[in-house]
Amino acid sequence: QVQLVESGGGVVQPGRSLSLSCAASGFTFSNYGMHWVRQAPGKGLEWVAVIFYDGSRNYYRDSVKGRFTISRDNSQNTLYLQMNSLRAEDTAVYYCARDIASLYFDLWGRGTLVTVSP
């Protein structure tokens, strides 16, 4: 069925790195832009990054620019988020989400929890 499944979360010390993956199935992954959206514990939703359907462009929120890298492998139907120089404020559930019309998110994964702690 149509779904997104994130993986790679865990506990990491401040300053270290972590890589997240999002496996897509049930739809033509290469036709869609993809996003990462995060949610700190007990908080609201915060957009993190987007990558175009063909990987040609990507954009980030200011607080993660230069530290996070979004990428994709359309041959493997997989989205990635490489997170470097992690900070306590990066602690959150990270969701991958499918883009619609470069405006909305119409399909979400269940999320993977990243905890940045000494």
Place this chain on the structure above:
Amino acid sequence: EVVLTQSPGTLSFSPGERATLSCRASQSVSSSNLAWYQQKPGQAPRLLMYGASSRATGIPDRFSGSGSGTDFTLTISRLEPEDSAVYYCQNYVRSPLYTFGQGTKLEIK
């Protein structure tokens, strides 16, 4: 940066009643860029409305959206216990490209 402010923070209703949730933008935004999401505890968000007033696939007609400029509304009629969730509005802007409101928690008792 466009800030979306949702009010009230929490709403409580009985089944069968109607709820009205508000989303106010700090500056005028295009209604085409405004969406609403529902998030139940422990679950991922689900797209409810897009373009301010269009229902996403599979969303019952008890849900409706309206508004323009800076004021947008999500209305849920004939409330059911399963409607208990946090509701977020979301907008596409130039930077940081996509923003969310802080959410309104809806309780159905």
